[in-house]
Amino acid sequence: MQTTNVTGTRSAVNQMPMPTAINPTMQACIDACNACLQACEECYSACLSEPDVQARIHCIQVLRDCADICSMASQYMSRNSEFSQQFCNLCATICDACAAECAKFQDTHCQNCADICRTCADECRKMSTTKM
Amino acid sequence: MQTTNVTGTRSAVNQMPMPTAINPTMQACIDACNACLQACEECYSACLSEPDVQARIHCIQVLRDCADICSMASQYMSRNSEFSQQFCNLCATICDACAAECAKFQDTHCQNCADICRTCADECRKMSTTKM
Amino acid sequence: MQTTNVTGTRSAVNQMPMPTAINPTMQACIDACNACLQACEECYSACLSEPDVQARIHCIQVLRDCADICSMASQYMSRNSEFSQQFCNLCATICDACAAECAKFQDTHCQNCADICRTCADECRKMSTTKM
Amino acid sequence: MQTTNVTGTRSAVNQMPMPTAINPTMQACIDACNACLQACEECYSACLSEPDVQARIHCIQVLRDCADICSMASQYMSRNSEFSQQFCNLCATICDACAAECAKFQDTHCQNCADICRTCADECRKMSTTKM
Numbered sequence: 001m002q003t004t005n006v007t008g009t010r011s012a013v014n015q016m017p018m019p020t021a022i023n024p025t026m027q028a029c030i031d032a033c034n035a036c037l038q039a040c041e042e043c044y045s046a047c048l049s050e051p052d053v054q055a056r057i058h059c060i061q062v063l064r065d066c067a068d069i070c071s072m073a074s075q076y077m078s079r080n081s082e083f084s085q086q087f088c089n090l091c092a093t094i095c096d097a098c099a100a101e102c103a104k105f106q107d108t109h110c111q112n113c114a115d116i117c118r119t120c121a122d123e124c125r126k127m128s129t130t131k132m
Numbered sequence: 133m134q135t136t137n138v139t140g141t142r143s144a145v146n147q148m149p150m151p152t153a154i155n156p157t158m159q160a161c162i163d164a165c166n167a168c169l170q171a172c173e174e175c176y177s178a179c180l181s182e183p184d185v186q187a188r189i190h191c192i193q194v195l196r197d198c199a200d201i202c203s204m205a206s207q208y209m210s211r212n213s214e215f216s217q218q219f220c221n222l223c224a225t226i227c228d229a230c231a232a233e234c235a236k237f238q239d240t241h242c243q244n245c246a247d248i249c250r251t252c253a254d255e256c257r258k259m260s261t262t263k264m
Numbered sequence: 265m266q267t268t269n270v271t272g273t274r275s276a277v278n279q280m281p282m283p284t285a286i287n288p289t290m291q292a293c294i295d296a297c298n299a300c301l302q303a304c305e306e307c308y309s310a311c312l313s314e315p316d317v318q319a320r321i322h323c324i325q326v327l328r329d330c331a332d333i334c335s336m337a338s339q340y341m342s343r344n345s346e347f348s349q350q351f352c353n354l355c356a357t358i359c360d361a362c363a364a365e366c367a368k369f370q371d372t373h374c375q376n377c378a379d380i381c382r383t384c385a386d387e388c389r390k391m392s393t394t395k396m
Numbered sequence: 397m398q399t400t401n402v403t404g405t406r407s408a409v410n411q412m413p414m415p416t417a418i419n420p421t422m423q424a425c426i427d428a429c430n431a432c433l434q435a436c437e438e439c440y441s442a443c444l445s446e447p448d449v450q451a452r453i454h455c456i457q458v459l460r461d462c463a464d465i466c467s468m469a470s471q472y473m474s475r476n477s478e479f480s481q482q483f484c485n486l487c488a489t490i491c492d493a494c495a496a497e498c499a500k501f502q503d504t505h506c507q508n509c510a511d512i513c514r515t516c517a518d519e520c521r522k523m524s525t526t527k528m
Binding site for chain 4: 061062064065068069072075076079081082083086087090093094097
């Protein structure tokens, strides 16, 4: 009986298990990447609307890079690509950079995004170092 | 207390609410797109491993198109793009085509993916026709 | 001797013809999309560095949507996806919007990007209406 | 007068120079990535149509990973992302793997794609090691 891969996102939409090569470490990382790409996109839009946007240019740039790589990491893992671990290793680096950048700003969206980026970096590191 | 946009994926990773322009219709659609892109990627890999891969070429092609557009739809909505509705309208078309193609195969991954694609098509249609 | 699909980008890297389903209309559109995504990414970075970034928020948002859809359109066409024409139809809409937005700014990168977006919109419309 | 970054793709569409941070090494790498993503997408479609598709599953999988990372590398460089070099380093690894896989098949599309992947791997390595 399979249940391990039926987590978060999927269970909201469809409860049926799917036979898959995706193990719990990978699924946790997919979920973290999906959460992170959304947080980065939202924080990106929010930063663009802030009156001090001028001070947030670097943050905006890193948020975009982070959203893009999380999105692609999610796809690589979902198809169980042989490069998932190397991809997640780079994703962890960019998530760390994004967390550090967002942490500089005191508004809720940046602080929240920093937390989600840190979680995603941790999951990506776990994913990239786990014996598969 | 959770806000309406703190659903599925995100709540698994981070329980903090995030101030956002994302309403429940959009969040449901983002979650459906994330679930659909994962289901399509998994079904794509599974189809490539089936002994009758020869018979599944069209299915494999549509699964890829569907995974890619769901992934991008999720990003467009997350940043509250002004083109989200037009994008989701096209996404619904491709999800419908993918559901129809997957439904032709009796294995669990295709039947399951067909269901998830149909759900995603419905959410994309709701998203694309909702007054924002 | 070069075949019709050996144009722009590819010939710079590799002169060998490749047997392909890609016809001249599609190749012209792929080249236009690649040029447009680069112009949009460059203009995006340049706008973020301008002292009046505050006035360019909408332009920055549309540039990103345009870069992303051009990138994906290029991939859909290159694999001769059955949805290429519908995808290019939406791409034309977003390129037009991006051209209109960039045209509002007098600096070289915006004026230049507006031109490239208009060309891309034209090629996408040709692509989306050509009998395949 | 054209600047060094007005090469391949762009000049086919628009001859105007664009003031940019993109240097010749980066532009050569962008062009190589664009050529590579197209070659991989075309070879992917061609492999799926071959009578011995069964023997090409791994090739098809690597072609897809290669197309996707080349596409994103092109975007990262075009916006002059601070992570371009790390991204291109991983891109070179995947291009090498794709070249090795395609080289196993004697048809023109695989042999040609192998060449283009090797060129792209070289450009990505140059890009990732150049002092910026």
